[in-house]
Amino acid sequence: MANIEKYNQAFIETLEVTEDKLATLKYHDVEAWDSVGHMTLMAALEDAFDIMMETEDIVDFSSYEKGKEILKKYGVDL
Amino acid sequence: MEWISERRPAEGERTMVISGCNRGIGRAIVEKFIGERYHVIACVREADDVFRGWLSELSQRENVGCAICQLDLSSEESISKAVKDIVSSKVKLDVLINNAGVVTKGLLQMTSIQSIKDTFQVNFFGHVQLTQGLIRMFIRQKGGVILNMCSVGGMDAYPAYVSYGCSKAAMIYFTKTMSQELAPYGVRVNGIAPSMTDTRMREQMGEEANEEILRRTAMKRVAEPSEVANLAYYLASSESSFITGQIVRIDGGM
Numbered sequence: 001m002a003n004i005e006k007y008n009q010a011f012i013e014t015l016e017v018t019e020d021k022l023a024t025l026k027y028h029d030v031e032a033w034d035s036v037g038h039m040t041l042m043a044a045l046e047d048a049f050d051i052m053m054e055t056e057d058i059v060d061f062s063s064y065e066k067g068k069e070i071l072k073k074y075g076v077d078l
Numbered sequence: 079m080e081w082i083s084e085r086r087p088a089e090g091e092r093t094m095v096i097s098g099c100n101r102g103i104g105r106a107i108v109e110k111f112i113g114e115r116y117h118v119i120a121c122v123r124e125a126d127d128v129f130r131g132w133l134s135e136l137s138q139r140e141n142v143g144c145a146i147c148q149l150d151l152s153s154e155e156s157i158s159k160a161v162k163d164i165v166s167s168k169v170k171l172d173v174l175i176n177n178a179g180v181v182t183k184g185l186l187q188m189t190s191i192q193s194i195k196d197t198f199q200v201n202f203f204g205h206v207q208l209t210q211g212l213i214r215m216f217i218r219q220k221g222g223v224i225l226n227m228c229s230v231g232g233m234d235a236y237p238a239y240v241s242y243g244c245s246k247a248a249m250i251y252f253t254k255t256m257s258q259e260l261a262p263y264g265v266r267v268n269g270i271a272p273s274m275t276d277t278r279m280r281e282q283m284g285e286e287a288n289e290e291i292l293r294r295t296a297m298k299r300v301a302e303p304s305e306v307a308n309l310a311y312y313l314a315s316s317e318s319s320f321i322t323g324q325i326v327r328i329d330g331g332m
């Protein structure tokens with residue numbers, strides 16, 4: 001699976017959103033992306049890309065787009 | 079992190095991580111959990127030959143996996159490294175026991191702020207950092223148990239234990255808050271608050287403190303480390319499946 005597919009899949013599965021909503025999706029936009037959903041999403045991404053994010057990056061991860069920038073730091077190109 | 083056994087945790091088997099287990103209460107907990115067929119990741123500042131020999135013998139006797147992970151709670155770097163080692167080992171963690179601790183004595187007027195900070199680093203911030211790093215594993219697998227070694231010293235006041243008592247009170251609040259934050263992921267968090275227990279820490283506390291505690295204790299004796307270990311095992315097991323956010327005193331009636 002391509003990286004972008006894995007990335008999208010993590011959002012779709014943990015936040016129960018459809019792919020067409022992803023591009024503009026931000027923290028708290030949907031009910032499932034609350035603090036509990038956030039940690040589940042972070043865990044899913046760490047699992048998918050075999051990385052370990054720093055706490056600051058988990059805090060900064062405020063949107064679908066911002067997340068792409070953050071994952072770049074961990075060598076994940078999307 | 080270094081496995082000292084050939085054996086590794088297999089699917090469906092249980093693994094626990096514990097800090098400060100080369101002696102005292104931590105050592106008794108390791109013995110109890112290995113006896114109950116837990117695999118163990120033993121986090122210690124220094125693993126000497128005696129400790130290695132003891133752990134290796136236990137792991138062979140019970141046919142469980144044991145790993146040693148270097149961890150100095152006074153160093154953020156060491157904690158980060160331990161977290162990375164444990165997470166990347168890909169072992170499924172069932173239990174984390176934040177056990178290591180130091181005791182410092184001194185009236186407030188005689189205690190430097192630096193010494194209070196040093197005590198807090200080991201007894202509180204170090205555990206917070208380790209927990210923050212490892213809970214991602216529990217969140218991912220949607221379950222687990224965290225036990226924090228608190229103390230009656232974090233609840234009852236004793237003169238000259240301001241830094242120790244405050245650091246343990248912080249652990250108590252941390253335990254309660256984490257239990258709320260982690261409940262949605264199926265993770266239980268509890269604290270154990272022993273009174274005087276027969277370890278090196280007891281010796282360090284001196285005769286006066288020992289006498290005062292015995293005076294306040296209905297059962298007129300101190301706890302054995304194995305008694306604290308039995309409580310830890312209960313709180314880690316599914317027998318306590320509806321207990322979270324509690325600080326359980328083990329104090330012989332105070």
Ligand SMILES: NC(=O)c1ccc[n+]([C@@H]2O[C@H](COP(=O)([O-])OP(=O)(O)OC[C@H]3O[C@@H](n4cnc5c(N)ncnc54)[C@H](OP(=O)(O)O)[C@@H]3O)[C@@H](O)[C@H]2O)c1
Nearest residue numbers: 098102103123150151152177178179229274275277278279
């Ligand atoms: N004994 C009591 O009366 C009593 C009562 C209430 C609560 N407790 C709590 O129970 C826990 C265990 O204490 P214990 O009675 O078993 O005391 P202990 O025999 O003195 O053992 C303390 C353990 O903590 C480790 N430790 C100390 N500083 C550390 C650091 N910077 N990094 C990593 N590990 C470190 C020690 O390792 P080293 O060998 O490397 O120093 C040792 O393994 C502590 O949290 C203590 O506060 C004890």
